[in-house]
Amino acid sequence: MGRLTTRQLPGKQGRKKKATAKIGLQPGDMLQDRYRIVGVLGAGGFSSVYQARDMRFPNVTKLCAVKEMVISAPDPKIRELTIQSFEREASMLAMLDHPAIPDVSDYFTEKDRSYLVLDLIRGKDLDHWLEEQTEPLDQERALDWAIQLCDALGHLHHQKPSPIVFRDMKPSNIMLDHHSRIRLIDFGIAKIFEGGNKGTMIGTEGYSPPEQYRGLATPAGDVYALGATLHHLLTRQDPRLEPPFTFAERPIRPLNHSVTPAFEAIIMRCLAYDPKERFANATALKEALELLANSATVVSEPAPPIIAGQKSAVPTPVAAKTSTGSVASPTVQPLWVFKCEDEIRSKAAVTDNRVLISVYDNNLYAVNKANGEFVWKYPTADGVGASPCVYDEMVFVGSSDTMMYAVDLRTGRKIWHFETSGSIYSSPTARFEHVFFGSDDGYLYALNVKHGRSAWKTNAFSAVRSSPYVDEERVFFGTEGGYIYCLELSTGKTKWQAQARRAVTSSPAFAEEIVFVGSLDATVYALDAATGWAIWRFRTRRPIISSPVVHDGVVYIGSSDGSLYAIDMNSGRQLWTYDTDGQVNSSPTVWQDAVYFGSTDGFVYSVSCKRGDLRWRFDTGKPVISSPTIDDGIVYIGSTNHLLYALPA
Secondary structure, eight states: OOOOOOOOOOOOOOOOOOOOOOOOOOTTOEETTTEEEEEEEEEOSSEEEEEEEETTOTTSOOEEEEEEEEOOOSSHHHHHHHHHHHHHHHHHHHTOOOTTSOOEEEEEEETTEEEEEEOOOOEEEHHHHHHHOSSOOOHHHHHHHHHHHHHHHHHHHTOSSSOEEOOOOSGGGEEEETTSOEEEOOOTTOEEOOTTOOOOOOSOTTTSOGGGGGTOOOHHHHHHHHHHHHHHHHHOOOGGGSOTTOGGGSOSTTTOTTOOHHHHHHHHHHTOSSGGGSOSSHHHHHHHHHHHHHHSOOOOOOOOOOOTTOOOSSOOOOOOEETTOOBOOOOOOOSEEEEOSSOOOSOOEEOSSEEEEEOTTSEEEEEETTTOOEEEEEEOSSOOOSOOEEETTEEEEEOTTSEEEEEETTTOOEEEEEEOSSOOOSOOEEETTEEEEEOTTSEEEEEETTTOOEEEEEEOSSOOOSOOEEOSSEEEEEOTTSEEEEEETTTOOEEEEEEOSSOOOSOOEEETTEEEEEOTTSEEEEEETTTOOEEEEEEOSSOOOSOOEEETTEEEEEOTTSEEEEEETTTOOEEEEEEOSSOOOSOOEEETTEEEEEOTTSEEEEEETTTOOEEEEEEOSSOOOSOOEEETTEEEEEOTTSEEEEEEO
């Protein structure tokens, strides 16, 4: 294992390349002289789904769905994996026979594209259904849908010779067809279960069970994801916006009075952290649900009366306010907007002429800083939740596909990649000719920026999703196991470790030999950088995912309790709070005399550093998890509405 040095090397110069965007199929296009494209049904990072007419039935309008996979990754390994994934989905669907699972009628490849022809399901997915609702799902319908889903999952779990694990149960993968029947779609990451074998964490954060983050996929994991889906439908609380594995802290019945204690107990058993405490498979869960459905007519519980001076059990939105009680709603207009194909949860990196943003559609995008026009994109093999960083004409970004990529800033071409044994959600930090990042495999890595070879790696014994802070001598980061580490920069040896009571996904900030970091135990820790001893602790009302920023002796940090906190860095005394109508999981950024952040209430906020008074807020219409980047008086921030905004500060 090599030793990290601080010697600076000349900057890298890449070759120029004219970027080209993918052009999909157009209405009227023919495939195999048989399928005429009618329109687009949906699009993602690597695939698109089209509505098509089967022309072998000239006298009848027979419509079908055509799934197109574009094999565009420059890396041969990724291309091979992408093709294999698509072929696996085709083969798997072809051998299944269940009314809730779409039938495959054809499969073929043309040039660099593969196609899957399936039944056309008329209807809408439950993600879109949720957007249209004003009230949570009632128990009677939830029971019906859950039983139908269990029947479909049971069909998968009882396949011979080995069960099939779906691995990505969530509302967007469930269709409600025009007959009001439930259909299960998108088998792209389903796999045949092989007992004892570990793989890559695949799935959707918030819905996936804890063991799946460690690469273990079993039928009990599908039970957990179904429980998470039912919890979402019944409460309208999106689990992707909540601290992971906190369903026990968020009971269903206070938010949905149609839910009986028995139904809630079944769902909570599905959501048990330990797989042994859940229903073993979907069939066992179905039996419990049918017993509940048949035992008696479900009677909705009336909402408790609201007594004067008493708060309702269901929170009511209030106007954004500071601790001083001021109310205001000035807004701003974007300078430009760039549309991606999926949610943006990362923080943008900005150079002289580029804005770099990673997106859950599997891509790293480069956008023209002046006007927001597309420059290039680099595809990975899975969703990208980590933020990119720029160093020496290179862009570094990690992906859920387990890879850390180095990409040429100007061309978007891959320079190198480095494979870990787990998904990468830790945003990289590049300093001293090395890039530092964590992985879900439990290691903190230091790689040479020039060729991607390892200088060292340190075992932290649990997933590392915190992004490291690097100074001239040390590296600081947190772990899912609840530890804050200090490593020696040159060797990766542990100098000290401090323990929180729950996971630390927040990334440390550093000032005046003090390390500041938040934890899911709802605490902000101020630790002595030399020893790890706690100088002070500050409690919020709910878990902290946001990362702190320190400016002029003040620590700014958000909490899932909905507030942004300003804390004196020396004493830990609260100076002020600013309350929003959602969770503040976005990490704040300070520019001049204002602090900027996002909230799951859909707004981007700018408040004064001095008192927390609102300067302006901007409504994106969807939760804002992304953290702002400010350059030359422009705020660059993304939203889960798939848009990247450039806003005047």
